[in-house]
Amino acid sequence: MKRAKGMRDFLPPQMMQREKAFATIAETYREFGFQPLETPALEHLSTLKAKSGDEIAGQLFEISNSDLGMRFDLTVPLSRVAANTSFPKPFKRYQIGPVWRREEPQKGRFREFWQADADIVGSASMRAEAELLEMASLSLTRLGLKDFKVLLNSRKILNSILEYFGISGKRNEIFRTLDKIDKIGYKSVYKTLEPALGEYSDQILPLFNLKGKNEKKLEALERYAPEGVAEVRELQGIFPDFIFEPSLVRGLGYYSGTVFEFKGTGRYKGSFAGGGRYDGLLELYGHGAPAVGISLGIERILLLLGEEAEKKTYTDVFVATLPDYYNEGLKTAKSLRKKGISAETDLIGRNIKKQFDYARSLLIPWVIIIGKKEAESKKVTIRNMKTGKESTETLTAAIKKIRSK
Amino acid sequence: MKRAKGMRDFLPPQMMQREKAFATIAETYREFGFQPLETPALEHLSTLKAKSGDEIAGQLFEISNSDLGMRFDLTVPLSRVAANTSFPKPFKRYQIGPVWRREEPQKGRFREFWQADADIVGSASMRAEAELLEMASLSLTRLGLKDFKVLLNSRKILNSILEYFGISGKRNEIFRTLDKIDKIGYKSVYKTLEPALGEYSDQILPLFNLKGKNEKKLEALERYAPEGVAEVRELQGIFPDFIFEPSLVRGLGYYSGTVFEFKGTGRYKGSFAGGGRYDGLLELYGHGAPAVGISLGIERILLLLGEEAEKKTYTDVFVATLPDYYNEGLKTAKSLRKKGISAETDLIGRNIKKQFDYARSLLIPWVIIIGKKEAESKKVTIRNMKTGKESTETLTAAIKKIRSK
CATH class of the missing domain: 3.30.930.10 (Bira Bifunctional Protein; Domain 2)
Incomplete structure (x- = not known):
């Protein structure tokens, strides 16, 4: 229609x-x-x-x-x-x-x-x-x-x-x-x-x-x-x-x-x-x-x-989760939002590659990954989607990184 | 209609x-x-x-x-x-x-x-x-x-x-x-x-x-x-x-x-x-x-x-001017706005009493007064409309006062 x-x-x-x-x-x-x-x-x-x-x-x-x-x-x-x-x-x-x-x-x-x-x-x-x-x-x-x-x-x-x-x-x-x-x-x-x-x-x-x-x-x-x-x-x-x-x-x-x-x-x-x-x-x-x-x-x-520099979403961070760690991902997203950082999680149950594809298609600048390693160490892996650089750190340190850009 | x-x-x-x-x-x-x-x-x-x-x-x-x-x-x-x-x-x-x-x-x-x-x-x-x-x-x-x-x-x-x-x-x-x-x-x-x-x-x-x-x-x-x-x-x-x-x-x-x-x-x-x-x-x-x-x-x-605490305007400051000092008032208002403070001036050409009446009717919290004394000394007189307290100071000091509330 x-x-x-x-x-x-x-x-x-x-x-x-x-x-x-x-x-x-x-x-x-x-x-x-x-x-x-x-x-x-x-x-x-x-x-x-x-x-x-x-x-x-x-x-x-x-x-x-x-x-x-x-x-x-x-x-x-x-x-x-x-x-x-x-x-x-x-x-x-x-x-x-x-x-x-x-x-x-x-x-x-x-x-x-x-x-x-x-x-x-x-x-x-x-x-x-x-x-x-x-x-x-x-x-x-x-x-x-x-x-x-x-x-x-x-x-x-x-x-x-x-x-x-x-x-x-x-x-x-x-x-x-x-x-x-x-x-x-x-x-x-x-x-x-x-x-x-x-x-x-x-x-x-x-x-x-x-x-x-x-x-x-x-x-x-x-x-x-x-x-x-x-x-x-x-x-x-x-x-x-x-x-x-x-x-x-x-x-x-x-x-x-x-x-x-x-x-x-x-x-x-x-x-x-x-x-x-x-x-x-x-x-x-x-x-x-x-x-x-x-x-x-x-x-x-x-x-x-004219057209602005391309920006497709207000989202700052996509929190990607490995199977069985969705609820941990939700908690991370909640902490980010409390700090005024907009965050999305995967609502479909896709594999990690497809979660990245989604973040990429919306030009979301950061992806945080939560899997077994991260959940157990109470750390997060964070990737800068422009540079491709990735590191594992505390959520506090990751937030600092996101804010500094 | x-x-x-x-x-x-x-x-x-x-x-x-x-x-x-x-x-x-x-x-x-x-x-x-x-x-x-x-x-x-x-x-x-x-x-x-x-x-x-x-x-x-x-x-x-x-x-x-x-x-x-x-x-x-x-x-x-x-x-x-x-x-x-x-x-x-x-x-x-x-x-x-x-x-x-x-x-x-x-x-x-x-x-x-x-x-x-x-x-x-x-x-x-x-x-x-x-x-x-x-x-x-x-x-x-x-x-x-x-x-x-x-x-x-x-x-x-x-x-x-x-x-x-x-x-x-x-x-x-x-x-x-x-x-x-x-x-x-x-x-x-x-x-x-x-x-x-x-x-x-x-x-x-x-x-x-x-x-x-x-x-x-x-x-x-x-x-x-x-x-x-x-x-x-x-x-x-x-x-x-x-x-x-x-x-x-x-x-x-x-x-x-x-x-x-x-x-x-x-x-x-x-x-x-x-x-x-x-x-x-x-x-x-x-x-x-x-x-x-x-x-x-x-x-x-x-x-x-329900009804919010009564607020009738976004205006922070009314800049009241004595006759012949309107353009000085405009400059003051411009300086205030540059600092992110919303400011109004008198658009009708009223006497000072009526300018205050207007500010009062809209519950504007501050009035700055510009007259001969103020224009010559490059200061402003500022009145807190709630307490009625008035003082003459530099615009910078007045801005600090407005911001501190």
């Missing part, structure tokens, strides 16, 4: 890599005072659709004969909880978990995929943005990703520019085209947007294509979008390591202020984390509050990190 | 308790050489229904316009993976995760609930049972549960007794009634089963009601069920800490050999872990292999452990 389309099984070597990455992210988030929150897989469809655009609504896994669907991101459940629970503000939560979207699976895109989100609810200050950007940068660096840049813009700036020129309709279409500037180029964007912007094209479009230092770009935009520019400057005073990019839009819908994206600068040029401010969203779910969040795309990050 | 029926949100204090329990279980499983495996939430309905009885089939969350449903346990996905992947045998995996059943929610019963499973695929030896029982006992003890007993029986013994007396039909009904012996009493079970067992009632039923030491019961059953009795004796030679209970059945369906259950002996008399051998199951999913597994019921266990 087969796995369902777009779903994955994570086998032990992959899981070991994933667990390590999740732990790194969670530890970093906790260092900044973020707290874990977990929400269910299933939500009312009305909850899911309150925020999602049409695109997402068409991608929901809906439950038969019910008004339920599977969550498609972690921001919706957070918003529902935060808008209906009283927490000391700001409420800073993280969540690492799967989300589900009924899209056509492609290379690197799945129907069940994992996100690692951190959000701050209850602060309208740019300090919140600064914290998320610093924390995400640190997480990615600790994961081993070094080649990235942080792009940042503000929806307030985007909106204000259009308002300044009196352009009210078609905003979403304009933004959607603008967002493609790094893919299709400025010229192409210009051509596409000219009909919508009309006489103002030559005034507006260059504003989204500014080059140079952040401050230079901000100065050029100040008269059109003073509030948004002030916020970006405020942020820069706390966390300066971003590139202000006036054409960045980040999807559509609920963002109301800053938007940001972590992009690869090495071989990989895509995005592997992003987020922004969504001050209006919580109101849809209960009580309003300003909020800002970031989401690390776990799949992308793990793909970039 | 409301949470869906039978679903739960786990808020930070609960999550901290859960994360601790999950870590304890996972660490214990790893010590025994079990490896993590993760499978998707969604499986083909044919996969889910291959094993489940009618009862479970009626409890599936099915996905609209598809042949998919949400997993209702962790054994089905394990069986699918193990029967279709080549692993060194025995394959020992653990998985801690949610499962979904569309039952009517009751007190302590939810539609999304968590299980912590460990299974051994590829060993027909009682060594596998011994390992699971030892490992589960150790996990429960480490979690703080001490009042429990392990009940064990064998489906081979149950089946052989009926075969011995030539009773072939109605086996499931007989087992179902037998399983209730500790609830409704022997007399009641006798009355219910007499019509089905007929003339053999007085020979068969006392066999399920044997009292005394394990060996005495096994002796009494030996002539009716030699193979099953031999297996239980073999297990006892390796792991003796169980009570052989001839009336234990454990649900219905796929169990083929040993069945076992961890039951409370203190205030709580219910079961909080159980499992058994299912040698025939994997064949349904691909290639057959003997298998045995145990499942810890996380919800029950956490309920029994």
Whole structure:
């Protein structure tokens, strides 16, 4: 029987890599005072659709004969909880978990995929943005990703520019085209947007294509979008390591202020984390509050990190036993575990050669052998499976050896 | 907007308790050489229904316009993976995760609930049972549960007794009634089963009601069920800490050999872990292999452990800043984090009193204050939030103080 389309099984070597990455992210988030929150897989469809655009609504896994669907991101459940629970503000939560979207699976895109989100609810200050950007940068660096840049813009700036020129309709279409500037180029964007912007094209479009230092770009935009520019400057005073990019839009819908994206600068040029401010969203779910969040795309990050040095099991020692000495082997394994060393014994009743084969196939680094000689002398024979070196000694000495590697 | 029926949100204090329990279980499983495996939430309905009885089939969350449903346990996905992947045998995996059943929610019963499973695929030896029982006992003890007993029986013994007396039909009904012996009493079970067992009632039923030491019961059953009795004796030679209970059945369906259950002996008399051998199951999913597994019921266990000493956040230190000294506070927080101490700063721009209120509401144990005096003298003022004691010292000295608690 087969796995369902777009779903994955994570086998032990992959899981070991994933667990390590999740732990790194969670530890970093906790260092900044973020707290874990977990929400269910299933939500009312009305909850899911309150925020999602049409695109997402068409991608929901809906439950038969019910008004339920599977969550498609972690921001919706957070918003529902935060808008209906009283927490000391700001409420800073993280969540690492799967989300589900009924899209056509492609290379690197799945129907069940994992996100690692951190959000701050209850602060309208740019300090919140600064914290998320610093924390995400640190997480990615600790994961081993070094080649990235942080792009940042503000929806307030985007909106204000259009308002300044009196352009009210078609905003979403304009933004959607603008967002493609790094893919299709400025010229192409210009051509596409000219009909919508009309006489103002030559005034507006260059504003989204500014080059140079952040401050230079901000100065050029100040008269059109003073509030948004002030916020970006405020942020820069706390966390300066971003590139202000006036054409960045980040999807559509609920963002109301800053938007940001972590992009690869090495071989990989895509995005592997992003987020922004969504001050209006919580109101849809209960009580309003300003909020800002970031989401690390776990799949992308793990793909970039590539395969770890091969490790197939957490087991440190396989305790091989000769016939009639299994119970002695069990005792040895128990002593090892008490010292925090993970140990396996033979559960099948195989001969010693096959026990070694098993240890080898899992790349277990040490084998301890218990037979008549060892049981009578109260010693153990220990073999380093990499070097093949073998010696007989007390269990205490063997433990020291295992720990020293 | 409301949470869906039978679903739960786990808020930070609960999550901290859960994360601790999950870590304890996972660490214990790893010590025994079990490896993590993760499978998707969604499986083909044919996969889910291959094993489940009618009862479970009626409890599936099915996905609209598809042949998919949400997993209702962790054994089905394990069986699918193990029967279709080549692993060194025995394959020992653990998985801690949610499962979904569309039952009517009751007190302590939810539609999304968590299980912590460990299974051994590829060993027909009682060594596998011994390992699971030892490992589960150790996990429960480490979690703080001490009042429990392990009940064990064998489906081979149950089946052989009926075969011995030539009773072939109605086996499931007989087992179902037998399983209730500790609830409704022997007399009641006798009355219910007499019509089905007929003339053999007085020979068969006392066999399920044997009292005394394990060996005495096994002796009494030996002539009716030699193979099953031999297996239980073999297990006892390796792991003796169980009570052989001839009336234990454990649900219905796929169990083929040993069945076992961890039951409370203190205030709580219910079961909080159980499992058994299912040698025939994997064949349904691909290639057959003997298998045995145990499942810890996380919800029950956490309920029994009760509320932990109140802890609302992982944060160790709140760095409070006076106006104009926020960036100095950020630097202090960064230094603390580098030393592995989790630290928060004020993200809202509140006055010092409100910053203290926030730290107090989250029960953060330490507050470090940065103002003009501190910034100029390159020292910090540190307050122990429990005792109220405050002193001004170098950051290094403050870190020592925080660590010593």
